[in-house]
Amino acid sequence: MSGVRILGIGSPSGDDQAGWLxxxxxxxxxxxxxxxxxxxxxxxxxxxxxxxxxxxxxxxxMQGSGRVGGIQRFDRKDWPDYRHGLSSHGFGVLAAxxxxxxxxxxxxxxxxxxxxxxxxxxxxxxxxxxxxxxxxLARRIADELPRTGR
Amino acid sequence: MSERRRSVAIHVPVxxxxxxxxxxxxxIDNGEIVQLRLRIFEPPRFFEKFLEGxxxxxxxxxxxxxxxxxxxxxxxxxxxxxxxxxxxELGPWARAMRRVFYCGEWIQSHSLxxxxxxxxxxxxxxxxxxxxxxxxxxxRRGLRIQALGNELMDLFGARSVHPVGIRxxxxxxxxxxxxxxxxxxxxRAALPEAEALIRWAAGIAVPxxxxxxxxxxxxxxxxxxxxxxxxxxxxGLHIGAxxxxxxxxxxxxxxxxxxxxxxxxxxxxxxxxxRLNLNHERLPPRIKALLAATGLVLPSxxxxxxxxxxxxxxxxxLHEALRLLDGYRVPxxxxxxxxxxxxVATGCTEAPRGLLWHRxxxxxxxxxxxxxxxxxxxxxxxxxxxxxxxxxxxxxxDRPDEALRLHCEKVIRNYDPxxxxxxxxxxxxxxxx
Numbered sequence: 153m154s155g156v157r158i159l160g161i162g163s164p165s166g167d168d169q170a171g172w173l174x175x176x177x178x179x180x181x182x183x184x185x186x187x188x189x190x191x192x193x194x195x196x197x198x199x200x201x202x203x204x205x206x207x208x209x210x211x212x213x214m215q216g217s218g219r220v221g222g223i224q225r226f227d228r229k230d231w232p233d234y235r236h237g238l239s240s241h242g243f244g245v246l247a248a249x250x251x252x253x254x255x256x257x258x259x260x261x262x263x264x265x266x267x268x269x270x271x272x273x274x275x276x277x278x279x280x281x282x283x284x285x286x287x288x289l290a291r292r293i294a295d296e297l298p299r300t301g302r
Numbered sequence: 303m304s305e306r307r308r309s310v311a312i313h314v315p316v317x318x319x320x321x322x323x324x325x326x327x328x329x330i331d332n333g334e335i336v337q338l339r340l341r342i343f344e345p346p347r348f349f350e351k352f353l354e355g356x357x358x359x360x361x362x363x364x365x366x367x368x369x370x371x372x373x374x375x376x377x378x379x380x381x382x383x384x385x386x387x388x389x390x391e392l393g394p395w396a397r398a399m400r401r402v403f404y405c406g407e408w409i410q411s412h413s414l415x416x417x418x419x420x421x422x423x424x425x426x427x428x429x430x431x432x433x434x435x436x437x438x439x440x441x442r443r444g445l446r447i448q449a450l451g452n453e454l455m456d457l458f459g460a461r462s463v464h465p466v467g468i469r470x471x472x473x474x475x476x477x478x479x480x481x482x483x484x485x486x487x488x489x490r491a492a493l494p495e496a497e498a499l500i501r502w503a504a505g506i507a508v509p510x511x512x513x514x515x516x517x518x519x520x521x522x523x524x525x526x527x528x529x530x531x532x533x534x535x536x537x538g539l540h541i542g543a544x545x546x547x548x549x550x551x552x553x554x555x556x557x558x559x560x561x562x563x564x565x566x567x568x569x570x571x572x573x574x575x576x577r578l579n580l581n582h583e584r585l586p587p588r589i590k591a592l593l594a595a596t597g598l599v600l601p602s603x604x605x606x607x608x609x610x611x612x613x614x615x616x617x618x619x620l621h622e623a624l625r626l627l628d629g630y631r632v633p634x635x636x637x638x639x640x641x642x643x644x645x646v647a648t649g650c651t652e653a654p655r656g657l658l659w660h661r662x663x664x665x666x667x668x669x670x671x672x673x674x675x676x677x678x679x680x681x682x683x684x685x686x687x688x689x690x691x692x693x694x695x696x697x698x699x700d701r702p703d704e705a706l707r708l709h710c711e712k713v714i715r716n717y718d719p720x721x722x723x724x725x726x727x728x729x730x731x732x733x734x735x
Contacts, residue, residue, distance in 0.1 A: 192463070196418065197449055243418070247431070254434035255442055 156297060157187040157205040157259075161194065161212040161245060166276040167220070167269035170286055171211040173278060174267075177290030186297070198248040199257050207261040209293060212245050214266035221281035222268040223289050228253075231264075265289060310699070312707050324719070326690075326710055330699050338694075340687050340714065342558040353673040358384050358642055358664065362468045365660075365675070369720060370463050371414065374407040374455060375653030376675075377468040378529050379660045383543075383649025384470045387664060390640050395633040396472035398626045403458040403467065404529045404651070405619035410451025410462070411654035412574070412612040412619075415718045416503065417444030420609050423712040424506045440502055443495050447616060450492050454623060457485055472637030482630040489624050496617040497592060503613040504596035508606035513692050515685060516565060517576035517601070520652050526584040526618055527577070529651050534580055535565065536601065543650040546659050552676065561680045569684035572656025573717065574611035575602060586621055589614065605689055608716050642668025653678050655718050679719045686717050 158178060160171035172190045179188065187205065191198065202208055217224060231246060245264075252258050267285050269278075278286075310330040329337035349368055353361060365380045366373035378400055385392065392400070417440070418430045427433045434441045452462035457477050459465020467473050521540065522531035534540050541549060552561040564570070579601035585593065593600075593614055598607060644666040650659045656678030663671040693713045694706065701709075 196414075196445055197452060199445060200449060250431050251434055251441075254431050255438050 155185065155187075155205070156207045156209065157189075157201070158209045158293070159189055159191055159198075159201060159211070161191045161198075161210065163192055163272075165272045165274045167278045167282045168213050168272045169278045170213040170267040170269055170282050173283055173286035174211045174265075174290050174293070177287050178294060181290065181294055183294075183297075193244075194248070195243040196248055196251065198245065199252045199255065202249075202252050202259055202262070203257050205259045207263075208259045209263045209265070210245065211265045211267070211289065211293075213269040213272075215269060217266070218268050220268050220270040220279070221285040223285055223292075224266045224268070226264045226266065228258075228262070265293075310703055310706070312703055312710070314707060314711065326714065328690075328694075328706070328710065333699055335691055335694065335699070338687060338691055340558070340683060340690070342560045342683070350673040350675055353662075353670045356670050358388075358470050358640070358668040358670075361662070361670065362470065363466055366464050366466070368675070368677075371411050371720060372407055372653045372655065372658075373464050374404050374459065374468075375651055375658050377465070378404055379649045379651045379653075379658050380662070381468050381470050381649075382530065382651065383647040383660045383662055384664070385640075386649060387645050387647035387662075388470070388640050388642055388668075390471055390638060392472055393633065393635075393638060395476070395631070396636060396638075399458060399473060399476075399636075400468070401529050402623045402626050403455065403465075403473075405623040406451045406454030406458070406462075408451070408528070408619040408654050409616050410448045410455065412616050413444050413448035413451060415654075416499075416609055416612050417441055417448070419718065420715050421506070423708075423715060424508060424609075440499075443499065447492060447495060447499065450488055451619075453488070454485060457481060469637055471640040472635075474636065476632045476636040479630060479632060482627055486624060486627050486630075489620050489627075492620055493617070493624075496613070496620050500592055500596065500610070500613045500617060503610045504598065506609065508604070508609070509693075509697075511604040511606055511693065511696065513603050513605065513689065515603070515688075516568065516570040517579045518565065518570050518572050518657060518681070519577040519580045520650060520657060521580060522584070524584070526581050526622075527652055528619075528622075533650060533657065535570070536576075536580060539565075543648040543659065544646075546648065546650065546676075547661070550676075550681075552680065558683065560683055561676075562684045563676065563681040564684060569688045570681065571605075571685050572678045572681045573608065574615055574654075574656075575605060575608045576656065577652060578602075578611040578614060585614070585618060589617055589621065592617070605713070605716050608718075612718075642666070655679060655720055656681060677720065679717075682717050682719065686714055686719065689713055689717075 160175035162169045162172040175188055175190050269282060312328040314326040325341040327337060327339045327341055353364060361380045362377040365376040368376050422429055422433045425433055425436060430441060455462040455465055458473060459467035517536040519534060520527035520531040521534035532540055532542055533546060550563055550565050552563050555562050582600045598610060644664055647662040647664060650657060658678060659676040661674040665671050690710055690713050697709050
């Protein structure tokens with residue numbers, strides 16, 4: 153079993169790169185013995201990536217909960233119930249986490265971070281405020297990691 | 303028996319567990335269906351127009367963007383059509399690997415549809431999340447099979463969503479022997495899982511139904527047709543891709559951004575059940591025996607057997623991939639040179655959801671003059687409406703509204719419609735005085 157696994161979720165569309173930018177910032181800071189990856193809208197394939205790890209840190213973009221660049225951490229009790237029917241087009245992180253919970257695939261510790269984003273135009277860079285938020289979140293995550301895992 | 307006649311209006315504003323955005327309107331007056339429309343309102347996407355003026359070298363990558371679930375079907379069909387026009391003969395390696403690549407797509411798409419979209423209906427669940435509470439091992443197995451399909455696509459396409467592997471003349475690259483050895487181990491390990499999936503799918507209680515419809519699917523003299531073959535129908539039609547237009551027609555209906563297809567002025571069925579009905583004799587003996595043990599009698603006139611047909615095709619795809627990867631060698635070149643020429647290119651393959659037909663008019667420089675793409679969901683759209691009408695009459699129009707709504711959704715999802723693929727630009731006629 154791996155110790156810590158960090159997964160940044162995003163797409164190459166403007167601010168939606170927020171999760172990837174956090175991974176970039178963590179890698180630039182130097183990390184050893186950490187399983188770290190960027191994912192592009194993984195859908196249900198996120199579920200096996202939550203397995204065989206003691207602690208998974210997920211970072212994704214979010215919209216509709218405050219100022220652009222704001223960072224939020226969600227505990228499991230904060231996840232809304234997923235009641236909608238699903239299409240694979242709409243099988244997002246919440247759906248994957250809800251399914252993983254039913255299948256008993258969630259790791260012992262799961263930290264879910266969201267960065268509030270604005271524009272998501274394909275091919276554009278993320279806004280400066282998003283890049284700054286990604287740096288800030290990377291520092292916060294790095295500070296929480298065990299020293300042996302840095 | 304009650305003589306009561308009632309009026310019901312059911313509107314499902316957004317269909318869930320289908321690919322893309324559609325809706326259903328049903329109106330029953332005095333015990334008769336007076337309106338039944340599968341309304342596809344997802345905006346048109348103009349793909350055929352985008353292709354005009356583009357070089358043949360760009361087409362496979364552009365059409366792969368039409369669908370996130372079945373991009374290989376679009377790539378393979380476009381490449382096949384253009385190779386035929388340009389007089390390109392693929393080498394044996396590329397020919398075999400096209401089929402393997404396509405098998406990956408069938409495996410992932412079918413497993414996704416069975417477990418995430420269709421199966422919850424038959425267990426009284428609203429979603430796969432609810433299904434996972436009562437059938438966790440089966441859902442886990444489905445996710446593993448889907449992931450294996452994705453891995454096979456990634457192997458040849460560099461990524462599983464919108465892959466970039468195919469080029470006109472072959473593939474851009476060839477996987478190493480080591481990577482093929484690794485995937486073969488996984489494919490072999492998945493065989494018993496796929497066999498168990500067939501037994502599970504066959505055990506799911508589905509409504510009894512018996513409808514008269516024409517099946518249309520590709521046919522091949524030796525293989526269960528996937529990436530090459532002619533077009534056949536259950537009434538005996540047997541034509542090449544170039545003759546598709548002479549037998550099949552498309553028209554617009556005001557309530558849909560997708561085109562409606564017809565064959566001899568009638569709806570027809572494409573997809574897994576149509577393929578299994580027409581081609582089950584081409585299945586490997588082991589799969590034939592397993593299918594016989596389920597008790598399924600073919601040809602089937604019950605569309606609810608589509609889920610089982612998908613499970614059978616998953617096992618077929620695993621078998622085919624293993625067979626074709628046996629003795630794998632990296633070729634000297636994964637592609638052959640291509641010289642474009644002007645003319646009309648047509649091609650067809652069997653996308654997971656059914657027959658996919660492409661037509662390109664090309665100029666002498668190898669650029670697209672015009673393009674036409676007929677996806678499976680357009681072809682099934684009239685059949686879905688016909689099925690809904692017949693199924694509802696059989697189900698009973700006096701049932702509670704919620705039961706009618708659920709039954710309609712179950713019928714529609716059974717076809718695995720990919721609405722995003724099917725939307726087209728509405729042709730407009732402007733009259734000015």
